[in-house]
Amino acid sequence: MEVTTRRFRQNTEDACRNGNLRAVLDHATRYFQSKRAAALAVFDGREEHFARARAARLTALSRLPELLEQLEQNASAAGVRVHWATDAAEARALISGIARENGVRVVVKGKSMITEEIGLNEALQSAGAEVWETDLGEFIVQLAGEAPSHIIAPAIHKSRAEVAELFQEKLGLTGQSIPELTLLARQALREKFLAADMGVTGVNMAVAETGSVILVENEGNIRMSTTCPPLHVAVMSLEKVVATLEDAADVLRALPRSATGQRMSSYVSVLTGPRKAGEADGAKQMHLVILDNGRSKVLADPALAEALLCFRCGACVNACPVYQTVGGHAYGWIYSGPIGAVLNSLLLPPDDTRDTPYGCTLCGACAQACPLGIDHPKMLLALRQQLRTGSGFGALHTLLARHPLAYRAAAGTACAVDPDLNLLARLPGLPGVKGFARSRRLPSLKTPFSARFRALQTSRRKGDA
Amino acid sequence: MPPGPLSPLASRAGWAYAPCMPETMRAHLFIPCLVEDCQPEIGEAVVSVLEHLGLRPELPRGQSCCGQLAYKTGDLDGARALALRYLEVFHAPGPVVCPSGSCVKMVRTYPTLFAPGTPEHARALGLAGRTFEFCQFVAGELGRVDLGAQLATRACYHGSCQVDRALGITQAPRDLLRAVRGLTLVEAARPDRCCGFGGVFSLQFTGVSQALVEDKTEEILATGADMLVSAEPSCLMNIGGHLARRGSALPTLHVAQVLALGLGKGSGAWR
Ligand code: SF4
Numbered sequence: 001m002e003v004t005t006r007r008f009r010q011n012t013e014d015a016c017r018n019g020n021l022r023a024v025l026d027h028a029t030r031y032f033q034s035k036r037a038a039a040l041a042v043f044d045g046r047e048e049h050f051a052r053a054r055a056a057r058l059t060a061l062s063r064l065p066e067l068l069e070q071l072e073q074n075a076s077a078a079g080v081r082v083h084w085a086t087d088a089a090e091a092r093a094l095i096s097g098i099a100r101e102n103g104v105r106v107v108v109k110g111k112s113m114i115t116e117e118i119g120l121n122e123a124l125q126s127a128g129a130e131v132w133e134t135d136l137g138e139f140i141v142q143l144a145g146e147a148p149s150h151i152i153a154p155a156i157h158k159s160r161a162e163v164a165e166l167f168q169e170k171l172g173l174t175g176q177s178i179p180e181l182t183l184l185a186r187q188a189l190r191e192k193f194l195a196a197d198m199g200v201t202g203v204n205m206a207v208a209e210t211g212s213v214i215l216v217e218n219e220g221n222i223r224m225s226t227t228c229p230p231l232h233v234a235v236m237s238l239e240k241v242v243a244t245l246e247d248a249a250d251v252l253r254a255l256p257r258s259a260t261g262q263r264m265s266s267y268v269s270v271l272t273g274p275r276k277a278g279e280a281d282g283a284k285q286m287h288l289v290i291l292d293n294g295r296s297k298v299l300a301d302p303a304l305a306e307a308l309l310c311f312r313c314g315a316c317v318n319a320c321p322v323y324q325t326v327g328g329h330a331y332g333w334i335y336s337g338p339i340g341a342v343l344n345s346l347l348l349p350p351d352d353t354r355d356t357p358y359g360c361t362l363c364g365a366c367a368q369a370c371p372l373g374i375d376h377p378k379m380l381l382a383l384r385q386q387l388r389t390g391s392g393f394g395a396l397h398t399l400l401a402r403h404p405l406a407y408r409a410a411a412g413t414a415c416a417v418d419p420d421l422n423l424l425a426r427l428p429g430l431p432g433v434k435g436f437a438r439s440r441r442l443p444s445l446k447t448p449f450s451a452r453f454r455a456l457q458t459s460r461r462k463g464d465a
Numbered sequence: 466m467p468p469g470p471l472s473p474l475a476s477r478a479g480w481a482y483a484p485c486m487p488e489t490m491r492a493h494l495f496i497p498c499l500v501e502d503c504q505p506e507i508g509e510a511v512v513s514v515l516e517h518l519g520l521r522p523e524l525p526r527g528q529s530c531c532g533q534l535a536y537k538t539g540d541l542d543g544a545r546a547l548a549l550r551y552l553e554v555f556h557a558p559g560p561v562v563c564p565s566g567s568c569v570k571m572v573r574t575y576p577t578l579f580a581p582g583t584p585e586h587a588r589a590l591g592l593a594g595r596t597f598e599f600c601q602f603v604a605g606e607l608g609r610v611d612l613g614a615q616l617a618t619r620a621c622y623h624g625s626c627q628v629d630r631a632l633g634i635t636q637a638p639r640d641l642l643r644a645v646r647g648l649t650l651v652e653a654a655r656p657d658r659c660c661g662f663g664g665v666f667s668l669q670f671t672g673v674s675q676a677l678v679e680d681k682t683e684e685i686l687a688t689g690a691d692m693l694v695s696a697e698p699s700c701l702m703n704i705g706g707h708l709a710r711r712g713s714a715l716p717t718l719h720v721a722q723v724l725a726l727g728l729g730k731g732s733g734a735w736r
Contacts, residue, residue: 009669009670012670012672012673013671013672015672016672016673016675016676017672022676321658321659321661321677322670322673322677325673325676325677326673355669358665358666358669358670359666359669359670359673360663360666361626361659361661361662361663361664361666361674361677362537362626362663362664362666363626363630363658363659363663364626364630364631365626365630365657365658365659367630368630381536381537381539383539384537384538384539385539385540385541386539387539388539388540394534394535394537394538394540394543394665395538395540395543397498397530397534397535398530398532398534398535398540398543398544398546398547399543400529401498401529401530401532401535401547401550402529402543402546402547402550403529404527404528404529404550407529407530408529411501411502415502432665432667432668432669432671433668435668435671435672435674435675436667436668436671436674438671438675439671439674439675439678439679439707439710440678440703440706440707440709440710441706441709441710442706443499443503443504443702443706444503445502445503446502446503446504446505447505448501448502448505449496449500449501449502449505449508449509450496450501450524450528452505452508452509453494453508453509453512453524454524456512
């Protein structure tokens with residue numbers, strides 16, 4: 001997909017003008033938040049469970065190299081072919097290579113952000129394969145030629161009416177209600193599952209002690225993608241490993257509740273190697289691609305390594321007032337919302353994401369929502385420090401503030417010349433002030449508090465004397 | 466000045482028994498730049514309330530900006546320089562009281578700007594420990610919730626992100642307001658949702674900032690309240706500025722202003 005993070009600010013302005021989008025997002029994010037709140041309300045000992053999930057993730061990060069080696073050993077022993085990829089290009093080449101070697105013509109995919117991150121679909125298509133997204137939301141955005149706009153709900157930005165129109169246009173199928181539309185998608189996809197030569201999925205967790213890959217979903221399409229075709233390729237970024245099945249269980253207690261407000265998702269698949277002799281189902285050949293793509297660099301940065309704890313539940317995204325207003329596409333790449341602003345900044349070149357850490361009021365709703373205790377505002381501040389872009393307004397203010405006499409003189413002059421800040425709003429170099437003033441009356445400068453306070457004290461002293 | 470006993474101060478913090486404290490305890494005023502130049506009435510109300518409680522407010526000289534703007538725009542050196550200044554400005558012992566959650570949060574962040582073990586770090590820890598947000602100081606540290614204020618009004622309280630979440634002060638302002646006789650406290654639909662200000666955010670992402678302040682204002686007006694009250698001057702400026710743009714006359718007041726009014730000490734505090 002085209003990366004538009006450089007246009008982040010403009011994207012948000014455009015999105016704000018799209019009233020339809022705002023209404024759809026408002027409805028959807030409220031829906032997710034209320035489902036989640038209801039699930040958490042009846043989750044006994046939830047703080048303790050969340051702490052256990054965090055501990056499992058922390059263990060994974062602190063023992064990453066060792067656990068990944070263990071994962072490789074145990075997965076290989078179970079018959080999985082394990083591959084390592086440093087970056088997106090290597091991963092694309094690797095997976096296209098597997099497809100070519102096996103003469104793959106049709107690929108079915110389970111929803112996965114990691115294959116979006118590496119742009120796998122385009123690569124497989126140029127290797128001559130037909131690629132079908134089989135998650136309903138992903139299927140919708142694929143038909144529309146768009147990217148997902150939410151880490152767990154790819155088509156969250158589309159209304160039912162828009163989906164109905166899309167199906168009519170692209171598939172020639174007519175449906176109105178959600179069950180109808182879902183059935184249409186199911187029928188269209190069923191043929192693809194049966195025709196597929198290869199299934200590609202992400203990985204929610206990979207268990208080092210058993211070499212298993214765990215996949216969490218609600219539609220059953222991931223299980224179909226891993227069992228119908230003879231060949232299954234699972235792609236994981238390296239932080240997805242956990243040490244033990246016990247740890248995986250701790251994560252599983254928190255993830256669905258925080259993501260969709262379910263006690264457990266409809267399907268949890270634990271895949272330990274391909275189909276073995278005498279087994280009735282499962283892929284005949286299974287590959288696991290372990291991808292770095294910038295993560296090991298992030299892990300080495302103490303201010304930002306926390307981002308790798310994330311298990312992509314989306315709670316912070318739904319809680320974010322900026323996301324609620326502009327949606328995911330405005331962020332300019334596949335990740336969005338609070339954790340997305342952090343990930344985009346970490347995974348894309350710094351020059352492409354100079355505005356990204358600034359698209360946040362630091363309100364902290366994200367950190368409050370995160371079951372793993374990730375502090376997004378702190379990370380966004382760390383990113384701002386690393387960028388050192390600052391803001392002209394901030395720099396001027398700081399300069400003056402370091403010299404209180406100059407500061408008072410500047411404020412005094414402004415108060416005398418332009419108390420209502422009318423001139424300020426018209427200065428050409430300050431488009432932001434103009435934008436701010438468009439919807440607010442600017443504050444007026446008044447006789448400063450310090451002058452009033454000292455005058456009061458003086459008059460009281462005189463009164464006492 | 467009413468004599469106001471200081472017993473509740475007792476052992477709460479070291480500053481209560483700081484030396485050089487006469488019979489009346491002094492409180493250092495930490496006045497945010499926005500209050501200094503644009504909302505001086507908030508500072509005046511703080512003075513009225515503290516004096517009513519028997520404290521002697523003092524205004525240490527040389528205040529400009531606590532460094533929040535520098536810190537939040539990634540300028541650590543600038544923030545550190547301003548923090549050093551503030552350590553000087555507020556070097557005298559005794560509590561420091563500030564009518565802004567975000568500025569207090571900044572001072573609480575000072576210790577992270579200096580290496581542990583350095584004298585600056587120790588001083589920063591000391592200052593962070595005796596710097597209080599106004600409502601927390603009055604209701605929490607002084608233990609004074611019912612000040613005897615009286616004001617017949619329906620007040621909608623906006624719990625700002627910095628007071629509510631960053632400092633975790635959710636009850637003190639609400640308790641103070643509820644104790645005002647005649648005052649009915651109401652909350653907007655999403656009381657803890659951001660008003661969209663966010664400092665430089667409001668200058669760089671003007672569309673989103675505007676959308677958020679519109680949402681916030683709608684929800685506040687829907688309560689039918691007579692006034693909007695907050696403990697964060699920047700939120701008051703943001704929401705108040707938007708209310709003025711859309712022609713609404715809804716007053717926007719700091720908690721301190723409501724208390725001062727209720728104590729009959731309001732001057733032209735209504736905006
Ligand atoms: S950062 Fe936290 S809340 Fe956000 S998606 Fe990750 S785990 Fe969920």
